[in-house]
Amino acid sequence: MxxxxxxxxxxxxxxxxxxxxxxxxxxxxxxxxxxxxxxxxxxxxxxxxxxxxxxxxxxxxxxxxxxxxxxxxxxxxxxxxxxxxxxxxxxxxxxxxxxxxxxxxxxxFSDRAATREGVLQVEMAHLSYQRTRLVRAWTHLERQRGGLGFVGGPGETQIEADRRAIDEQLVRLRRQLDKVVRTRDLHRKARAKVPYPIVALVGYTNAGKSTLFNRLTGAEVMAKDMLFATLDPTMRKVTLPTGADVILSDTVGFISDLPTELVAAFRATLEEVLAADVVVHVRDISHPETDEQAADVRAILESLGVAEETAQIELWNKIDLLDADEAEALRLRATREDGVFVVSALTGQGLDEMLQAVTRALGEERRREELVLGYDEGRKRAWLFERGLVEGEQQGEDGFRLQLNWSARDRARFASMD
CATH class of the missing domain: 3.40.50.11060 (GTPase HflX, N-terminal domain)
Incomplete structure (x- = not known):
């Protein structure tokens, strides 16, 4: 130690x-x-x-x-x-x-990054940071290296040689990262064909996002009382109370004074937020600086380019850490604010209301309708069954008569199959 x-x-x-x-x-x-x-x-x-x-x-x-x-x-x-x-x-x-x-x-970040992309981004951020600090090196870096002009020319200093080596390594890492990002882009396009809406959990580091993610998905994401417990986004399917499926994404926690080069390096890690249909901002409401932390998160979301029209829901988490009077006062305050919910990710308190709000934000109100498909439309029928939209079916002379329970979004996706 x-x-x-x-x-x-x-x-x-x-x-x-x-x-x-x-x-x-x-x-x-x-x-x-x-x-x-x-x-x-x-x-x-x-x-x-x-x-x-x-x-x-x-x-x-x-x-x-x-x-x-x-x-x-x-x-x-x-x-x-x-x-x-x-x-x-x-x-x-x-x-x-x-x-x-x-x-x-x-x-x-080096200790926590788990995916190939995360590791590459950390290495690049590390090298960029080291490059700016070569001047701090000890006197051996100030020696001039004689040469015949093959590498860097005669009289190249050790600092210049080290800087050039770092630049070459950065170029190599960028090429590797481009490949990883392209592969990830293919995965995202494949997901878009499903396509389930994305609900992204964001918030200040240690706000309780991973605890909430685990409770909603049953996944075992590392959820410790520790800053930066999660660095790479983890994604799981969650079924909303209406029966609609969404992809829930747990992202790296934000922090005040996060160096700009790190925000840039982790932009791709946070790009699931950019693709999100709903952003759920998780706040540790028990923290003395919760308002300042929330302001930092909003500023980073804005700098990342999260669209203003993206639906946002705010969760005041860790209500279980407050005394009864404080908790009740916050509940009253939340009822007067639009899109705000008081919850405890640890106990599950308030999460049903939050999920209903996510459903509303996605426009996933469902409607029962009857649809007739010809016997030659087996692909469309399979699509409806795969998504659990069919409540009943009869066969008639004109084809399959289906009783559906679906949302406007499902209907629009179905129509796009023509």
């Missing part, structure tokens, strides 16, 4: 400054998401403004050096951006390895 210490710089001059104790709690949760780390200490460091060379002032650096040495710390996690120069200087001063927020999130 690596002994780690978490620091949250509370920068007074930062206009977007977050509540420091809350931000520190989240940073510690991020650290706990890596299995090989033991967090032996954490603190908020008040800072009027960042120092260009060292981030912190010299007095604070000396004070922290003593604490880190006494606790035998091997890794310092700084919850915020650290420049390559600051990282190099702090590592020298404290004689420890240092990761900033982006570096830590990348480590978690």
């Amino acid at each position: 690596t002994r780690a210490w978490v620091l949250h710089p509370d920068i007074k001059s930062d206009p977007d400054r977050r509540d420091a104790p809350m931000a520190l709690d989240e940073a510690v949760s991020l650290a706990h998401a890596l299995p090989d780390l033991e967090v032996v200490g954490h603190e908020v460091v008040p800072l009027p403004r960042p120092q260009p060379g060292m981030l912190f002032g010299s007095g604070k650096i000396a004070e922290l050096a003593e604490r880190l040495k006494a606790a035998e710390v091997e890794l310092v996690l700084v919850d915020g951006p650290v420049t390559p120069v600051q990282q190099r200087n702090l590592e020298k001063e404290w004689k420890v390895k240092l990761l900033d927020r982006t570096g830590l999130i990348l480590e978690i």
Whole structure:
């Protein structure tokens, strides 16, 4: 186990400054998401403004050096951006390895990514991050490499050689990723022929999406009290109360200050959200910063290009963690807001109402109708039976007389078979 210490710089001059104790709690949760780390200490460091060379002032650096040495710390996690120069200087001063927020999130992504696409995206994000930090390397990277002009020309520095190697690797990874994305696109097109509507679960990390997904589908997606427990979207078929089938998609959790290069790297992982017919925004309503988290999720959805016309439902989850008075007040509030439901993914409370709302949002209100198909229309008849739309059937002189229970969407798909 690596002994780690978490620091949250509370920068007074930062206009977007977050509540420091809350931000520190989240940073510690991020650290706990890596299995090989033991967090032996954490603190908020008040800072009027960042120092260009060292981030912190010299007095604070000396004070922290003593604490880190006494606790035998091997890794310092700084919850915020650290420049390559600051990282190099702090590592020298404290004689420890240092990761900033982006570096830590990348480590978690590396540990969690499960699909081929996820792994490739993480590698690309890692390399892009490393490329910007080559300047922090030790003096061996500043040596000039003589040459005969075969590779990079005479006098190419080690930094230039490393940067070129990273660029070549990025090109290779992009080609591999293009192949994976093309294969995935074929799968999506095959699914579109079914085609079931997609209901995507989104929300801040640790909001309870995977617990909800497991309860609705019976799947065993990793659902731990841990940030980024799910990184790759998992998809399962779910039958709504009306009998209609949908595909439920559990996606990676969002987080505040997620580096832009990571949002870009995981765009394809989140593309099921772009294809969704209904987006279900799961909120941890018991969290003190639930409103700020919800704002972060909405901003990311907007940046991903989720269409405004896509139906959205909001779930206020973890109601079981609140006392009776608070829970009742939230229920009353939710009744006054459109498309908001108070639920507990853990106990199942409120989920029936939520599923009925999903049904309404999909326009899946069903109607009983009779349909006559000729004996030569076996393919259409098979299609109706495959989807469980047939409640009864008689055979007559003119063909099959079918009693159907179907939605407008089913009817439209059936009509498109002509």
